[in-house]
Amino acid sequence: xxxxxxxxxxxxxxxxxxxxxxxxxxxxxxxxxxxxxxxxxxxxxxxxxxxxxxxxxxxxxxxxxxxxxxxxxxxxxxxxxxxxxxxxxxxxxxxxxxxxxxxxxxxxxxxxxxxxxxxxxxxxxxxxxxxxxxxxxxxxxxxxxxxxxxxxxxxxxxxxxxxxxxxxxxxxxxxxxxxxxxxxxxxxxxxxxxxxxxxxxxxxxxxxxxxxxxxxxxxxxxxxxxxxxxxxxxxxxxxxxxxxxxxxxxxxxxxxxxxxxxxxxxxxxxxxxxxxxxxxxxxxxxxxxxxxxxxxxxxxxxxxxxxxxxxxxxxxxxxxxxxxxxxxxxxxxxxxxxxxxxxxxxxxxxxxxxxxxxxxxxxxxxxxxxxxxxxxxxxxxxxxxxxxxxxxxxxxxxxxxxxxxxxxxxxxxxxxxxxxxxxxxxxxxxxxxxxxxxxxxxxxxxxxxxxxxxxxxxxxxxxxxxxxxxxxxxxxxxxxxxxxxxxxxxxxxxxxxxxxxxxxxxxxxxxxxxxx
Ligand code: MSP
Numbered sequence: 001x002x003x004x005x006x007x008x009x010x011x012x013x014x015x016x017x018x019x020x021x022x023x024x025x026x027x028x029x030x031x032x033x034x035x036x037x038x039x040x041x042x043x044x045x046x047x048x049x050x051x052x053x054x055x056x057x058x059x060x061x062x063x064x065x066x067x068x069x070x071x072x073x074x075x076x077x078x079x080x081x082x083x084x085x086x087x088x089x090x091x092x093x094x095x096x097x098x099x100x101x102x103x104x105x106x107x108x109x110x111x112x113x114x115x116x117x118x119x120x121x122x123x124x125x126x127x128x129x130x131x132x133x134x135x136x137x138x139x140x141x142x143x144x145x146x147x148x149x150x151x152x153x154x155x156x157x158x159x160x161x162x163x164x165x166x167x168x169x170x171x172x173x174x175x176x177x178x179x180x181x182x183x184x185x186x187x188x189x190x191x192x193x194x195x196x197x198x199x200x201x202x203x204x205x206x207x208x209x210x211x212x213x214x215x216x217x218x219x220x221x222x223x224x225x226x227x228x229x230x231x232x233x234x235x236x237x238x239x240x241x242x243x244x245x246x247x248x249x250x251x252x253x254x255x256x257x258x259x260x261x262x263x264x265x266x267x268x269x270x271x272x273x274x275x276x277x278x279x280x281x282x283x284x285x286x287x288x289x290x291x292x293x294x295x296x297x298x299x300x301x302x303x304x305x306x307x308x309x310x311x312x313x314x315x316x317x318x319x320x321x322x323x324x325x326x327x328x329x330x331x332x333x334x335x336x337x338x339x340x341x342x343x344x345x346x347x348x349x350x351x352x353x354x355x356x357x358x359x360x361x362x363x364x365x366x367x368x369x370x371x372x373x374x375x376x377x378x379x380x381x382x383x384x385x386x387x388x389x390x391x392x393x394x395x396x397x398x399x400x401x402x403x404x405x406x407x408x409x410x411x412x413x414x415x416x417x418x419x420x421x422x423x424x425x426x427x428x429x430x431x432x433x434x435x436x437x438x439x440x441x442x443x444x445x446x447x448x449x450x451x452x453x454x455x456x457x458x459x460x461x462x463x464x465x466x467x468x469x470x471x472x473x474x475x476x477x478x479x480x481x482x483x484x485x486x487x488x489x490x491x492x493x494x495x496x497x498x499x500x501x502x503x504x505x506x507x508x509x510x511x512x513x514x515x516x
Contacts, residue, residue, distance in 0.1 A: 004042040006262040007033050008239050010270060011050040011093055014074040015059055018081050019309060020302050020347055021267065023319035024335045028299060028410065029265040030087045031336055034466035035405045038487045044259050046242055047082070048093025049075050053231040054128070054210070057217040067217045071096065077320070084323050085332060086469055093238040095219075103241030104234055105222040107286065108208075110247040112223050116163050116285050119224075122207060123156035133207065160209040160227060167281045168202045174280075174290055175199065184295070185280075187408065188342035191271060191298045198272035206278060208233045236279045239264065239294075247286060261294040271298050297408055300344040309347075317347055326511060329468050330356045336410045336467055353511045363421050364460070365508035368475060370428065371453035372504035378437045379450060385497035386444070388452040393423055394459055398490050401463050410467070417463045424456045454479060454501055459490045471507060478502045 009029045012022050026047060033045040051071040060070035075094060082089065093100070111117045125134040129150025138145055145152045175196055178185045186192045209227040210218065218228030244256035266275055280293050301308070304315040323331045334352040337359075339345035375381050397420040404413035427449070436446040461475035465485045472485065480502045483489050 004044045004259045005033075005036045006044045006046070006243065006259040007036075007265065008045075008262050009047045009265045010267065011048040011095065011235060011238050012078055013053075013055070014049050014051045014071040014078070015053075015055045016311060017074065018078050018319060020317040020319050020322075020335075021309065022078070023081065023085060023331070024302055024339070025265060025267060025299060026082060026087045027085060027332050027335050028341070028408075030085075030089075031410050031466040032263075032265070032297075032405070032408060033088060034469060038462070038466065038485065040486060040488075044091065044243065045089045046091045046093055046239070046262075047087070047089045048091075048238060048242070049078055049095070050231070050235045050238075051075065051094060051096045052218045052228075052234050054215050054217075057215060060217075068096065081320050081323075084320060085328050088469070091242050093242040095234055095238055100238060100241040101219050103245060103247070104219050104229060104237045106247040107237055107282075108229060108233070109222045110249070111162065111285060114285075117160055117208065118163070119158060119160050121156065122159050124154070125152050126155045127152050157211055157214075159207050159211070160221065160224070161205040162208045162233070162282070163285070164206045164278070164281055165202055165204055167284055168199060170284060171199050171277070171280060172196065174293060177290075185293065186271065186276065187295060187297045191268065191342065194268075195272045195276040199277060202273075202277065232274050232278055233282070236274065236282065239279075261292050263295050263297055265297045265299065268298050268300055271296060298342060300339065300342055302339070302345055302347045304347055306346060322349075322352075326352065326356070329360070329471050329508070330511065332468060333360060333414075337414050338411075340411050341408050353513060356508070357510050359418055359421075360508040361510040363418065363425060364464075365506065367421055367425055367428075367453070368457055368478065368507060369504045371450070371457060372478060372501055374433050374437075375450045375454065375501050376503065378433065378446060381501040381503075383451050383454055383495060383497070383499045383501065384447040385493065385495065385499075386448040386451040388448060388455065388492070390424065390427060390452050390456055391492040394420065394456060394490075394492055398459065398463065398487075402487065405466070414464075414467060417460060420456065421460060424453060424460075427452065451495070454499075455492060455495050458495060459492070461485070462487070462490050474505075474507055478505060478507075 007029055009025050012018065029045065029047070033043045036043050056071060057067050060067040063070065108117070122133060125145065127134055127145070127149035134145055134149060134152065138149065140146045175185055175192065179192055184192055186195050208230045209221055210230055212226055212228060215228055218231070219234050221227045221229060239262055240256070243259050245253065264275060275296055283293060303309065304317070307313065307315065309316045319331065330352060334355055337355060338351055375383065397416045401413045401416040404416065431445065431449045433446055433449050436442040436449065457475060458479055458481050461472040462485045465472040480500060481495060483494060
């Protein structure tokens with residue numbers, strides 16, 4: 001079986017509506033997945049929703065509905081958003097599904113049977129909001145637990161613990177080994193130090209259960225039905241449960257192995273400890289080899305005017321409303337180009353409008369429109385296949401684009417494409433086809449210009465397809481070129497001699513802001 005590129009995003013909490021951070025992560029992973037498909041790779045793109053946990057149980061209780069009903073409503077909002085934003089996922093991970101429950105219970109049972117989980121008494125301060133016990137480190141300078149922890153209560157209870165701490169040195173060594181071999185576990189590389197520091201601070205084991213007296217909305221421990229598993233153990237396992245994994249010794253893992261290991265696309269807040277520590281150690285404890293420990297592409301956060309988006313500040317941005325207002329292309333383009341992967345950025349609808357108008361409406365949209373209009377006017381839309389001075393420029397931009405995409409620098413990749421678009425527009429000004437058309441001795445030059453523009457647009461449409469799949473397809477439809485959008489097809493000169501172009505149809509209408 002051929003190897004698949006396996007990409008996941010974090011599964012989103014169903015305790016509230018989707019916001020712009022969720023949309024960004026999905027669009028980023030989608031662009032990466034589509035770029036791999038351009039190369040002809042098999043892709044398995046998994047995303048979904050994180051439906052269990054105390055917060056969900058509490059929110060449902062407040063509304064007087066069953067948790068299952070509560071998460072169903074929010075899940076449907078995520079699903080319709082992903083459809084609106086054209087997210088090309090291959091599998092959907094909803095943690096209330098049976099296939100997931102069975103897999104999580106299999107994992108727990110195996111770790112229990114192998115003595116990697118034990119029962120002990122835990123006592124101390126517990127944050128209801130964060131669903132975790134607090135240590136002295138979490139106290140502020142005034143000796144109190146800060147507001148971020150919400151209500152803090154003192155409790156004592158029996159729980160189950162996963163042996164985490166004994167793997168600390170293994171994990172440190174693996175992080176270093178991977179960095180030194182150029183196959184860093186964490187991308188961008190600068191976030192590795194953050195994970196490494198957190199691993200060095202591991203001091204104890206991980207509590208993985210909650211008694212049913214406190215939490216019923218979760219997956220039952222297979223070896224003690226008085227408990228459900230703690231939310232991270234449940235959530236993280238989605239990456240394998242929906243990919244064909246089965247922890248039962250002797251199970252057939254051939255499908256799973258053809259996919260694994262994954263690239264996990266996650267936000268910076270859930271690298272350490274959840275993914276970089278809990279998940280890697282869970283996999284190690286389950287017997288995954290070092291080369292099967294996944295990689296993490298860690299993106300930054302979208303802020304609002306420099307501040308964190310939050311429900312309590314009431315400043316979170318609804319991506320669904322934005323997509324309705326500006327169109328999904330404008331939103332995708334903005335989210336992929338106004339942030340440098342790994343860094344934070346400020347969300348602004350002014351910037352969204354400016355970039356869309358300057359880059360898609362004026363630059364690319366105008367190039368398409370003027371090229372097809374001139375071909376129609378001067379040559380009844382028929383091309384002669386000609387050599388072009390821009391063929392070498394195209395080759396250089398394709399290579400730069402491809403290497404930026406391969407290292408997940410989507411912003412830089414699109415910049416290379418837009419530089420090529422700018423070059424094409426400058427070429428129109430330099431060659432002035434409207435003058436060439438008036439001079440019969442310049443007929444060959446005019447044919448060269450028209451062929452160059454059509455061929456460039458064909459290539460640009462392929463390069464832009466991971467970013468704007470539908471609009472790229474619409475460009476190829478206007479060019480009347482039916483070839484596949486693959487990287488191999490970005491080679492210069494595939495429009496044949498005598499090819500007939502279609503009529504221009506405006507593709508990126510300008511966004512007109514209401515006058516202020
Ligand atoms: N359910 C967990 C993840 C479980 S993964 C096994 C979770 N959910 S979340 O809904 O809170 O966040 C989902 C993703 O969105 C995370 O990767 C998080 O980093 C990302 N973002 C949340 N707010 C964000 C921004 N403001 N900006 C960019 N991404 C952010 O964590």
